[in-house]
Each structure stands twice: as structure tokens, then as C-alpha cells.
Amino acid sequence: MSHAAARGTSIPEPTLPEQIARKLRRDILRGVLAPGAAVKERDNAARLGVSRTPMREAIRILAKEGLLMLRPSRSPVVAQPTFREISDWVEVLLALETLSAELACRHASAAEIADLRRITASMDARFDIADPLDIFEIDMRFHTGIARASHNAALAETHGAYLARLWRARFLSAAQRRNRARVVTDHSRILDTIEARDGAAARSAIDFHLGHLAEDIRAAIEAEESAARPPRDLQSGE
Incomplete structure (x- = not known):
């Protein structure tokens, strides 16, 4: 980037x-x-x-x-990353997201914050009618937008790389836990802290939003693997 x-x-x-x-x-x-x-x-x-x-x-x-x-x-x-690899990537991504939000509190312009508000409003309006994959891409645009609003090119590039590695795992998790109120409320809370230029509150809001991501992904992967397994009677040849 x-x-x-x-x-x-x-x-x-x-x-x-x-x-x-x-x-x-x-x-x-x-x-x-x-x-x-x-x-x-x-x-x-x-x-x-x-x-x-x-x-x-x-x-x-x-x-x-x-x-x-x-x-x-x-x-x-x-690619077929192991859950251990995914968990490691999530840990790094959470640190990058937190730093992005803290730096955005210092450097984000009014136009950048307004653009993030528009992204959140678009997700809210389309959540129940659009393709879940389209909603997921809007969600990722929100997080990418915060990284860009940090005004740190190295951070934005690194964030983009880890976000890309986790796309499939995060989409599985998002598809399992479709909750418009939670996602939109979390995004709005994060934006409020950035607009208030409150770095500590931004850190807390990001942690609240993403702190459970690794376990959500684990549950989604286990659900996918369970759905892919044939029924027990077919496994036994009955």
C-alpha cells in the first residue's frame, strides 16, 4: 500500500x-x-x-x-492454515487494529471520519438484504479505513497483509455470527472514540469488538468441519 x-x-x-x-x-x-x-x-x-x-x-x-x-x-x-497459525495472526491483527485506532485518534481528518460513518451506515442499511459476502467486504473496508486514517503507511500496509491472511477465517466467523445491532453498535462506538480523540477509549472499543475473534473463528471452523463430515451411519457403512 x-x-x-x-x-x-x-x-x-x-x-x-x-x-x-x-x-x-x-x-x-x-x-x-x-x-x-x-x-x-x-x-x-x-x-x-x-x-x-x-x-x-x-x-x-x-x-x-x-x-x-x-x-x-x-x-x-x-491455503489451509492451522488454527494455531490463525490464532497467531489474530493476535498480531488485534495489536495492529488497536494501534491503528489510537493513531487515528491523533491524525484522522474530519473527511476520513465522515467516510467511516458512511461505511457504517451502508452496512446498517444493507445488512438484512445484501449478500453476506458484500456485507463482509463493507466490514473489512471499515477496518481498512481506520488503518489508513492512522496516517502511517507502514502500519496500514502491515494491517492489510494480516487482514488478507485472515479473510476466509473471518468470513466464516462473520457468517456464523450475523448480528447487525452488535456490529453496527461496535463500529459506531469505535468511531465515537476516534472523533473524541480518546486513544484509551479507542483501545478499549477495539478490544471489545475483536477480543473474542480467535474463539469465534475456532467455533466457525469446527462448525464447518462438522457439517462436512458424513453422517455416522454413512461412516459405518450402514
Whole structure:
């Protein structure tokens, strides 16, 4: 992420590889491309109606994000991080989110705060009618916006990297715990602390919002694994 992006200036339109990466990312989050599944360059290029060159670049983008694992002379596969890895990433992300909010209390402009308010209002208005994946992306825009409002390019870039690694795990958790009132209230509370320039309150609000994330993800992963297992009578061959 550039200094311009970190400081809240306009973001250029996504390139074709970035657009393809978004489509593949959404397929990964929905489970169309399941953990461990091979992502074949030729097949996916044909499926999405694009050439192999931008598809290859899109795969590199997702590999950099940690959603795909590259393999020598073989198709990449959808990443399958262990819960221990996910838990470690969550711990780092929580520290980054907290620091982002504290710095945003010092540096966020009125325009940046207003934009975060619009994101929260959009989530509130669309929560019950939009695709859950669209709502999740709005949610992630909120957290990315706070990192950018820190006006610290290194922090915003690092936050983006860890957020990307956790996208699938966080989407599973969000899908399991759809609660508009809780999410919108938490986001509004975080914004209130930033607007009040109260760093200590911002830290507390972030911890309240995300402090349970690792356990929520564990529960979501266990629910997904349980749903994928065949019934006991099929396992026993009865």
C-alpha cells in the first residue's frame, strides 16, 4: 500500500488482475474453491473469460495475501492454515487494529471520519438484504479505513497483509455470527472514540469488538468441519 493510500487520498481503479483476484477471493470465501483445492490457471481463466496472463498475476496477488500456496511445477492450492497459525495472526491483527485506532485518534481528518460513518451506515442499511459476502467486504473496508486514517503507511500496509491472511477465517466467523445491532453498535462506538480523540477509549472499543475473534473463528471452523463430515451411519457403512 502506498503512502497516498495510507493517508486517505483517492485510490485508482483496480487493474484486470486485481479484478480477477477479487473474483477468485470471493470464490475462496464462499467455498467454491475449498481449502486444499488446486487452482488451475487455464481452467479458471476459461471460466472467468480472461487470458492466462492476468490470471497468472491474479494468482500471484492471492499468493502474496496468503490465500493461495504456490507449488513448483504444479497448480497452486487454496491455503489451509492451522488454527494455531490463525490464532497467531489474530493476535498480531488485534495489536495492529488497536494501534491503528489510537493513531487515528491523533491524525484522522474530519473527511476520513465522515467516510467511516458512511461505511457504517451502508452496512446498517444493507445488512438484512445484501449478500453476506458484500456485507463482509463493507466490514473489512471499515477496518481498512481506520488503518489508513492512522496516517502511517507502514502500519496500514502491515494491517492489510494480516487482514488478507485472515479473510476466509473471518468470513466464516462473520457468517456464523450475523448480528447487525452488535456490529453496527461496535463500529459506531469505535468511531465515537476516534472523533473524541480518546486513544484509551479507542483501545478499549477495539478490544471489545475483536477480543473474542480467535474463539469465534475456532467455533466457525469446527462448525464447518462438522457439517462436512458424513453422517455416522454413512461412516459405518450402514
